[in-house]
Amino acid sequence: MRIVVLAGGIGGARFLRGLQQAVPDAEITVVGNTGDDIHLFGLKVCPDLDTVMYTLGGGIHEEQGWGRADETFAVKEELAAYGVGPEWFGLGDRDFATHIVRTQMLGAGYPLSAVTEALCARWQPGVRLLPMSDDRVETHVAIEVDGEQRAVHFQEYWVKLRASVDAKAVVAVGAEAAKPAPGVLEAIAAADVVLFPPSNPVVSVGTI
Secondary structure: OEEEEEEOOHHHHHHHHHHHHHOOOOEEEEEEOOOOOEEEOOEEEOHHHHHHHHHHHOOEOOOOOOOEOOOOOHHHHHHHHOOOOOOOOOOOHHHHHHHHHHHHHHHOOOOHHHHHHHHHHHHOOOOEEEEOEOOOOEEEEEEEEOOEEEEEEHHHHHHHOOOOOOOOEEEEEOOOOOOEOOOHHHHHHHOOEEEOOOOOOOOOOOOO
16 A cells, blocks of 8 residues: 655654554655754754654654654753854754754755655655655744734744744745655655645645
8 A cells, every 4th residue: 555644743753653553564655844944053954854754763752752862952052152042942962963964965966855865764764755845945924023023934933932922824935936856746646545644734734
């Protein structure tokens, strides 16, 4: 059986782990949301792709559902000592390595889909993990604070503000010009089943 799953982060990753147990012989392709991607400290960070990769590869922090197990935060602490932010997004030392490798490969000209495949070669998640697009797409949220309207990156809205401010609009910047990553449309066309796991219907599944 060929199964395609359109997945966000924590909910999608945990669903996938159960799916693998339920249908161990299935050929599973995961189309991961990249609208949550953000550039921090000069590095390309792909939270949803990494959460799926770490969860299925056995490296996830099980209690919180994101980030690496047995993580330390020496680099984050040193950056804060230099006054370099943002401090609200906590990248761990082990996690930094993933983002460094990804950024180096992207800088060398490899598309995100090829980089994701290379990263998965280490983790062996047991699925084919594809980004929804090799093109840059970023989800932004329009908010109003003290009478002032502005747009913030979804990560700032979700992590820093903890979604405590009403969202006036959610916009996937760059989505109209973006193309599906290689293999995405082919996998969907060949699928026996397309599944929508418990992922945010607006900023995860909706963006995909």
